[in-house]
Amino acid sequence: GQQVMQIPQYQHVQEGEDFTTYCNSSTTLSNIQWYKQRPGGHPVFLIQLVKSGEVKKQKRLTFQFGEAKKNSSLHITATQTTDVGTYFCAGERNNDMRFGAGTRLTVKP
Amino acid sequence: NAGVTQTPKFRILKIGQSMTLQCTQDMNHNYMYWYRQDPGMGLKLIYYSVGAGITDKGEVPNGYNVSRSTTEDFPLRLELAAPSQTSVYFCASSYSAHRATGGGGYTFGSGTRLTVV
Numbered sequence: 706g707q708q709v710m711q712i713p714q715y716q717h718v719q720e721g722e723d724f725t726t727y728c729n730s731s732t733t734l735s736n737i738q739w740y741k742q743r744p745g746g747h748p749v750f751l752i753q754l755v756k757s758g759e760v761k762k763q764k765r766l767t768f769q770f771g772e773a774k775k776n777s778s779l780h781i782t783a784t785q786t787t788d789v790g791t792y793f794c795a796g797e798r799n800n801d802m803r804f805g806a807g808t809r810l811t812v813k814p
Numbered sequence: 815n816a817g818v819t820q821t822p823k824f825r826i827l828k829i830g831q832s833m834t835l836q837c838t839q840d841m842n843h844n845y846m847y848w849y850r851q852d853p854g855m856g857l858k859l860i861y862y863s864v865g866a867g868i869t870d871k872g873e874v875p876n877g878y879n880v881s882r883s884t885t886e887d888f889p890l891r892l893e894l895a896a897p898s899q900t901s902v903y904f905c906a907s908s909y910s911a912h913r914a915t916g917g918g919g920y921t922f923g924s925g926t927r928l929t930v931v
Contacts, residue, residue: 714854738919747904748857750919793856804849804856 707732709796711805719813724781726808728794736797737770737777742807743790751779786812816840820905820923827895827930835890835926837905845908846888847872847920848880850901857904863888895930902927 708731718724728737736755740748752761754770754777761768767780777796781788791807818839827833839846844865849857859872863882877899879891888907892899906920 709856711856740919747922747924748920750921753919795857802859804858806854806856 707796707798707801707803709794709803709805711794711808713808714806715809715811717811717813718784720786721783724784724788724810726779726792726794726810728777728779728796728805730775730796730798732798733774734796734798735774737774738795738797738802739768739777739779740793740795741790742793746790748793781810784810784812786814788812818905818907818921818923820903820926822926823924824927825929827892827928829895829897829930831895832891832893833895833928835892835903835905835928837888837890837923838886839888839905839907839921840886841907841909841921842885843907843909843921844885846882847906847908848878848888848890849904849906850874850899851904851925852901860890860903892928897930900928900930 710729712727738753739751742748752768757774758772759770765782769778789812791809793807794805795802821836847862848860851857858874860878861872861880863869866882866885869880869882882888903926905923908920
């Protein structure tokens with residue numbers, strides 16, 4: 706069945722450094738979504754990417770969807786302590802959506 | 815507009831006990847879902863519903879049951895609690911296609927932390 710792998714599992718950065726998490730699917734996706742979960746909180750929807758090669762930006766966050774629609778990335782420029790949390794991707798294919806295991810980001814002030 | 819509301823927030827069950835996790839949404843979403851999240855893991859779909867009266871199994875349905883008598887409510891039932899069901903349970907809803915292909919993503923509730931001892 707469809708699998709969505711996410712790396713790295715953990716990332717610790719100094720405040721001001723950049724951060725990237727990668728999501729890879731074993732199959733071509735119809736779309737991919739990104740969520741952020743603060744410690745002890747619930748996932749919060751960030752964005753959805755649908756088109757091949759699509760790039761979207763939200764302030765310091767840049768989201769990319771690969772040309773083959775099998776991978777995606779989230780890049781945060783100049784991390785802040787408010788960026789702390791776990792970032793999940795969720796890939797959908799044939800109405801079957803699977804979440805990656807998430808990348809847990811910690812930021813040292 | 816409360817979004818998705820889950821109760822209770824915490825619960826400890828003994829093996830073999832049963833309970834119902836409540837979920838209600840006030841956004842008039844047709845699509846609702848139950849996920850479980852184990853430590854350090856992603857979210858696994860237990861059951862979902864595309865509308866009142868319609869439910870279907872997800873990845874990990876064993877040991878659970880659901881019902882959807884109204885658009886607003888989607889309770890999750892554990893009949894014979896087992897230690898393997900210790901987890902955090904999230905209810906979610908979405909507006910568009912039953913897996914949110916139309917955009918907008920899922921709205922999650924704040925979760926129920928369940929421990930089975």
